[in-house]
Amino acid sequence: MASLYKISIDKLNGIGKKRAELFNKLGIYSIGDLLSFYPKGYEDWSSTVKIESLQDGMNVCIKAVLGAQIKDGVLPGGRIISKGMVYDDTGTLQLVFFNNRYISAMIHAGEEYYFYGRVTGGIGGWQMISPTFSPVGEGSKIHPIYKQTAGLNSKIIANAVKQALSYLPEKVNDPLPESVRSTFALCDLKYAIHNIHFPNNSESLASARKRLVTEELLVLNLGMRSLKEHSRGESGVDITKSYFDEFKELLPFTMTNAQSRVVGECISDLTKGTKPMNRLVQGDVGSGKTAVAAAVCHTVIRNGFQAAFMAPTDILARQHYKTFTELFKGTDIKTALLTGSMKESEKKAVRAELENGDISFVVGTHALITEKTNFYNLGIAVTDEQHRFGVSQRAKLLSKGSNPHLLVMSATPIPRTLGLVIFGDLDISIIDELPPSRKPVKTYAISTLKRKNCYGFIKNEIAQGRQAYIVCPLVEEGELENVASAEEYAAELMLNDFSDISVGIVHGHMKPAEKDEVMKKFADNEISLLVATTVIEVGVDVPNATVMTIENAERFGLSQLHQLRGRVGRGKYDSYCFLISNNRNPETMQRLKVMCSTNDGFKIADEDLKLRGPGDFFGERQHGLPQMAIADFADTKSLELSQKMADFIIFNYKNLYHDDLRLLRAEVDRLFSSNGHNCLN
Numbered sequence: 001m002a003s004l005y006k007i008s009i010d011k012l013n014g015i016g017k018k019r020a021e022l023f024n025k026l027g028i029y030s031i032g033d034l035l036s037f038y039p040k041g042y043e044d045w046s047s048t049v050k051i052e053s054l055q056d057g058m059n060v061c062i063k064a065v066l067g068a069q070i071k072d073g074v075l076p077g078g079r080i081i082s083k084g085m086v087y088d089d090t091g092t093l094q095l096v097f098f099n100n101r102y103i104s105a106m107i108h109a110g111e112e113y114y115f116y117g118r119v120t121g122g123i124g125g126w127q128m129i130s131p132t133f134s135p136v137g138e139g140s141k142i143h144p145i146y147k148q149t150a151g152l153n154s155k156i157i158a159n160a161v162k163q164a165l166s167y168l169p170e171k172v173n174d175p176l177p178e179s180v181r182s183t184f185a186l187c188d189l190k191y192a193i194h195n196i197h198f199p200n201n202s203e204s205l206a207s208a209r210k211r212l213v214t215e216e217l218l219v220l221n222l223g224m225r226s227l228k229e230h231s232r233g234e235s236g237v238d239i240t241k242s243y244f245d246e247f248k249e250l251l252p253f254t255m256t257n258a259q260s261r262v263v264g265e266c267i268s269d270l271t272k273g274t275k276p277m278n279r280l281v282q283g284d285v286g287s288g289k290t291a292v293a294a295a296v297c298h299t300v301i302r303n304g305f306q307a308a309f310m311a312p313t314d315i316l317a318r319q320h321y322k323t324f325t326e327l328f329k330g331t332d333i334k335t336a337l338l339t340g341s342m343k344e345s346e347k348k349a350v351r352a353e354l355e356n357g358d359i360s361f362v363v364g365t366h367a368l369i370t371e372k373t374n375f376y377n378l379g380i381a382v383t384d385e386q387h388r389f390g391v392s393q394r395a396k397l398l399s400k401g402s403n404p405h406l407l408v409m410s411a412t413p414i415p416r417t418l419g420l421v422i423f424g425d426l427d428i429s430i431i432d433e434l435p436p437s438r439k440p441v442k443t444y445a446i447s448t449l450k451r452k453n454c455y456g457f458i459k460n461e462i463a464q465g466r467q468a469y470i471v472c473p474l475v476e477e478g479e480l481e482n483v484a485s486a487e488e489y490a491a492e493l494m495l496n497d498f499s500d501i502s503v504g505i506v507h508g509h510m511k512p513a514e515k516d517e518v519m520k521k522f523a524d525n526e527i528s529l530l531v532a533t534t535v536i537e538v539g540v541d542v543p544n545a546t547v548m549t550i551e552n553a554e555r556f557g558l559s560q561l562h563q564l565r566g567r568v569g570r571g572k573y574d575s576y577c578f579l580i581s582n583n584r585n586p587e588t589m590q591r592l593k594v595m596c597s598t599n600d601g602f603k604i605a606d607e608d609l610k611l612r613g614p615g616d617f618f619g620e621r622q623h624g625l626p627q628m629a630i631a632d633f634a635d636t637k638s639l640e641l642s643q644k645m646a647d648f649i650i651f652n653y654k655n656l657y658h659d660d661l662r663l664l665r666a667e668v669d670r671l672f673s674s675n676g677h678n679c680l681n
C-alpha cells in the first residue's frame, strides 16, 4: 500500500492534468491518497420504497422499470433536458436529467433499475431529478458518497476509486500484524479498503470501518506516546529538594488529599533527574488547582529558579497575581504581573527584573511570550486553561528557558479516553476531590415566565449578604453589537428589579483597568449583582457569590454551562444556579436536564461529547493534532479499543522498532510528518 502513495493520480484512465488538479484540491495526489479518501456517507439501496408510499422531499431508493426510452429536449439557453417515466406495481414517477447527453444510452426501456435520489411532487406526479441508478441484480446495494468539489462529483470519484482498487496487489502488506488483528477481531487491510468504498453489505461495511477507524486512532495513539518519549531533551533545571512542607505552612487551609497527591506527583517529576516535567493537571471547577500550581512553583523557586504562570484572560491573570502575592507575602519570593494592558513603562520595569532575576514569580497573559520578555533562569512554565492556548504558544513559553518544566492546568474535564489522545504527550494527574464543605450547586432549568421569581430569589440572597451573577442574553465575547445589549440589560435591571442594589457590569470589550475595577468591587462585596458576559467563565473566584443565573442557557454547551456554574458554590454557603430558556428543542432540554441532575464535571463532559461531538474540547489545540481521515474523536468505544491495542503492542513488542511493526511505524511517521510533527526520528 505504501508504494501506491508514489503513483500519481493521473495514471488512472480519464484523469488528465485538469482533472488531476481537481483531485489535488481534495488533497488527493496519488493512488494511495485516493484509496485513503474514504466516503463521507453511503446511499443504502437495500431497502426500497414503493412509489405509492413516497413523500415529498424524501431521499429514497425505488425499484422501478423504465417505461419507454428516455427522450432528450433542449431548454431555452441550450441546456439539454432528458425525461423518462418509470413504474412499479403501485405507481409511476418521472425521471429528469440535465445536460447528460449519454443518459438515454445508459438506461434501457423495459429493464428494472434501482433509482436513488430526492423525490418531489405529489398530486401532479412524482419526480426524481438526476438520480443515481444501477440495474437490479448488479453489485452491492450500498453506494459510497464522496466529498466533492466543483467539477468533480461523487460519481466521478467513485469511478476513479474503482480503478484505483485494481492497483492493490494480490497480497497487501498490512501494517497491523496478524497477532493484533486476531486478538482484536479486525479484518485485513485489503478487505477493509474494498469494503469501505464498495461494501458487499452492511456487515462488511461495519467490519471495514472498525478496522480502519481503530487503526487510525492506534497510529495517533502510538505517535503521541512516541512524542512524549522523544519530544523533549534534558532539562537544564536541576531541582534537588522538595519544599512542599514549607509551602503548606503558607496556605490558609489544609490541602485535600487529592491536591497533596497531585503536588507529590509533580514534585516527583521535578526531582526525578534530567527529564523535564510534562504534566497536565485536570480538576473539576473549584477543585483547587491554583494552590497545586502555587505549591509546585514554590518548590522550583526555592531551588533557585524562576516560575511563569500564563493565564488566558486579563481578569484571571490579575486574580491569580493577587492570590499569589498574598500567599507569598511573608516570604522573599518577589511576584509580578505582566499583561499586555499594562503601561509600557510598567512592562519595561517588570521585564528588566525578569531578565536580571529579581522577580522569581511572574503571572501574566500572552505578554509573557512576546519577544521582548526574557528570563534570567526560567525553571517552570505553567499554562492555565490549556484548551485556550495553542501548542505553539506553550512551546514559545518553554523556549524562554533551558528546557524548563511544564505544568498544564485544565479545568475542562475531558473524558478520559479523549484526554489520553489529546494530551497523549503529557502525563496526567487528576484532582478528583473537592475541598471539604463544598456542596453541590442546586440547579434549576426555568422558562422566562419564572424570571421574576428568580430575581426575587437573588434579592433574598443579597439581603442575606450574598452576591449573584447574571450572565446576559445574546452576548458572546467579540460581538460588539451585543455589548450594547449587555449594557442595556444591566441598565434595565438597575432601573427596575434591582434599583436598590449595587449592580456592576463586566464584558470583554471594557478596558482592562475598568474590568479590573469592577471585579475588585465585586470581590470586595461593594457590588452585589454582577451582570456579565462569558468573560467570567473561567477561573473567577468570589466565594461569597451564591447565585448564578444564565439567560439563553440553550446557547451554551454543557461544559461551558458547567464552567459558568462553577463560579458559585466556592464558599461555605448553599449555592444555586438558574438556567433560563424557552427553547423546547429535545437536545437543549436533554442538556439542561443533565445540568440539573449532576455537578460532576466528568459526567457532564461525557454527555457533552455525546451530544455535541469533540469540537469544544479542542479549541485551538485541535490545530496541534493530525487530521483524521475516518476516525471521530467522539467515538469513545473506538478510542478505548485503540488504547487497548496500543497497550497490547507496547506490551508484546516493547517498542515500535520491532521488525513486525515496520509498516505501522511508517504509518505513524506519515500521519505525524504531514502535520508538522516528527516524532520518531
Ligand SMILES: Nc1ncnc2c1ncn2[C@@H]1O[C@H](COP(=O)(O)OP(=O)(O)OP(=O)(O)O)[C@@H](O)[C@H]1O
Pocket: 253, 254, 255, 256, 259, 283, 284, 285, 286, 287, 288, 289, 290, 291, 411, 435, 436, 538, 539, 540, 541, 543, 566, 570
Ligand atoms: N483544600 C482546600 N480547602 C479549602 N478551600 C480551598 C482548598 N483548595 C482551594 N480552596 C479554595 O477554593 C477556591 C477554589 O480554588 P481554585 O480557584 O484554585 O479552584 P480551581 O480548581 O482553579 O477552580 P476553577 O477551575 O473554577 O478556576 C478558592 O477560593 C481556594 O482558596
